[in-house]
Amino acid sequence: MPDILIVGGGFAGMWAATGAARLLRTHDASATVTLLSPGPDLVIRPRLYEADPAAYRVPLDRVLGPVGVRRIEATATGIDTARRRVTAEGPGGRTELPYERLVLATGSALVRPRFPGAGLLHDVDTMDAAVALEEHLRALPDAPEGPGRFTAVVVGAGFTGVEIATELAGRLRAVAAPYGRADEVEVVLVERDEVVGRGLGEAARPVIERALDELGVVRRLGVTVARVDEGAVHLSDGAAVPARTAVWTAGVRASGLTAQLPAARDELGRLAVDEWLRVRGVPEVYAAGDTAAAPAEDGHTVTQSCQHATPQGKYAGHNAAADLLGLERAPFTTDPYVTCLDLGGAGAVLTSGWDRALREVPVAYAKARKRAINESWIYPPVDDAEEILRRADFRVGQRRPMPEPTG
Numbered sequence: 001m002p003d004i005l006i007v008g009g010g011f012a013g014m015w016a017a018t019g020a021a022r023l024l025r026t027h028d029a030s031a032t033v034t035l036l037s038p039g040p041d042l043v044i045r046p047r048l049y050e051a052d053p054a055a056y057r058v059p060l061d062r063v064l065g066p067v068g069v070r071r072i073e074a075t076a077t078g079i080d081t082a083r084r085r086v087t088a089e090g091p092g093g094r095t096e097l098p099y100e101r102l103v104l105a106t107g108s109a110l111v112r113p114r115f116p117g118a119g120l121l122h123d124v125d126t127m128d129a130a131v132a133l134e135e136h137l138r139a140l141p142d143a144p145e146g147p148g149r150f151t152a153v154v155v156g157a158g159f160t161g162v163e164i165a166t167e168l169a170g171r172l173r174a175v176a177a178p179y180g181r182a183d184e185v186e187v188v189l190v191e192r193d194e195v196v197g198r199g200l201g202e203a204a205r206p207v208i209e210r211a212l213d214e215l216g217v218v219r220r221l222g223v224t225v226a227r228v229d230e231g232a233v234h235l236s237d238g239a240a241v242p243a244r245t246a247v248w249t250a251g252v253r254a255s256g257l258t259a260q261l262p263a264a265r266d267e268l269g270r271l272a273v274d275e276w277l278r279v280r281g282v283p284e285v286y287a288a289g290d291t292a293a294a295p296a297e298d299g300h301t302v303t304q305s306c307q308h309a310t311p312q313g314k315y316a317g318h319n320a321a322a323d324l325l326g327l328e329r330a331p332f333t334t335d336p337y338v339t340c341l342d343l344g345g346a347g348a349v350l351t352s353g354w355d356r357a358l359r360e361v362p363v364a365y366a367k368a369r370k371r372a373i374n375e376s377w378i379y380p381p382v383d384d385a386e387e388i389l390r391r392a393d394f395r396v397g398q399r400r401p402m403p404e405p406t407g
């Protein structure tokens with residue numbers, strides 16, 4: 001019987017499991033930690049806008065196995081807090097898992113629109129979707145000739161929309177160039193707001209706009225999508241953009257499992273949690289990552305980000321284990337908030353603080369930092385129990401030393 005059950009094998013769930021295992025080991029406790037996840041891998045979700053997305057995964061067993069966390073491959077379908085049981089469906093059928101402490105870390109999902117043709121939209125929210133987009137792009141040179149063959153429409157100019165639009169400019173060219181079709185490539189960014197990236201801050205906007213100009217990304221602002229068909233994206237102002245590729249990025253919501261707890265949720269479906277990440281009103285249940293509206297510094301609430309999911313996981317796991325052992329729990333704190341937005345072939349942009357002040361650094365430095373985050377900082381160590389447990393300590397931050405730019 002699992003004493004601590006973690007549901008979800010993303011950043012928050014994986015670090016919750018290792019964080020709990022670390023405290024139990026420190027106290028020589030015999031309690032067990034079990035993680036429930038539908039797939040065998042940690043998906044490096046922040047990289048799914050990049051080319052070759054299938055590579056961005058880490059086998060969970062190489063992180064959990066060395067520190068004694070058991071993994072069950074199944075999808076949780078129900079939570080009964082009165083009976084302290086989670087129901088799950090897996091390859092072996094339906095199962096019921098009791099728990100003493102539960103960490104809900106089932107992440108978030110893109111909210112898909114319902115307009116006609118919405119089924120034709122691609123996205124980069126999950127590994128399957130990102131791989132499907134990659135396969136679609138690679139098949140474009142074999143698609144019938146005609147308008148929009150190498151045009152992609154990206155809907156939503158928020159964080160993910162800007163990253164995939166700027167990246168697609170290069171990815172489409174790489175696909176079309178060997179066939180002498182690079183000059184047919186076009187990326188159109190559609191946004192219902194009058195500006196791109198409002199949520200990314202005023203200061204970053206000129207940098208983003210320059211990057212879009214440099215890469216030739218066309219903006220259609222103040223409009224949304226009315227319908228999509230095989231050959232075009234039809235906008236709300238009546239215009240049709242001939243395009244064989246449409247990518248939806250607008251709107252993310254916390255996992256539906258959050259609705260199964262008798263607790264308050266915010267407008268993103270995230271659970272209200274206290275300073276220890278315990279779900280308010282449900283004492284044996286903790287929430288972490290995109291499922292939790294945790295308090296961040298200076299009265300802010302965490303964002304749905306890897307940056308916040310990782311420390312939340314470590315604290316939630318630690319606190320669930322501390323709670324079980326009757327030890328003092330640690331109030332959640334985060335590193336100061338920063339953002340690093342990829343701008344594809346035009347570099348990247350860095351901001352710091354909740355007011356998103358622009359870091360005036362060379363583009364090459366911002367890009368190097370994005371690469372460091374995506375290719376190294378967010379990856380867990382594997383196969384090495386000592387290093388996994390060291391990094392699972394909530395006092396160890398994600399960021400690594402990186403020399404400040406000179407000149």
Ligand SMILES: Cc1cc2nc3c(=O)[nH]c(=O)nc-3n(C[C@H](O)[C@H](O)[C@H](O)COP(=O)(O)OP(=O)(O)OC[C@H]3O[C@@H](n4cnc5c(N)ncnc54)[C@H](O)[C@@H]3O)c2cc1C
Nearest residue numbers: 008010011012045046076106107289290304305306307309
């Ligand atoms: C394209 C893209 C770019 C991004 N860029 C950045 C960035 O630059 N910086 C940043 O900080 N963040 C970024 N993010 C956001 C970041 O990826 C998420 O905030 C982060 O992954 C949240 O971690 P999580 O563990 O809460 O959820 P997830 O990583 O979504 O993991 C949830 C896990 O729960 C599992 N699960 C779901 N339902 C169930 C169920 N019923 N039963 C069992 N398991 C279940 C899922 O399979 C998954 O393994 C980006 C996201 C995307 C899509």
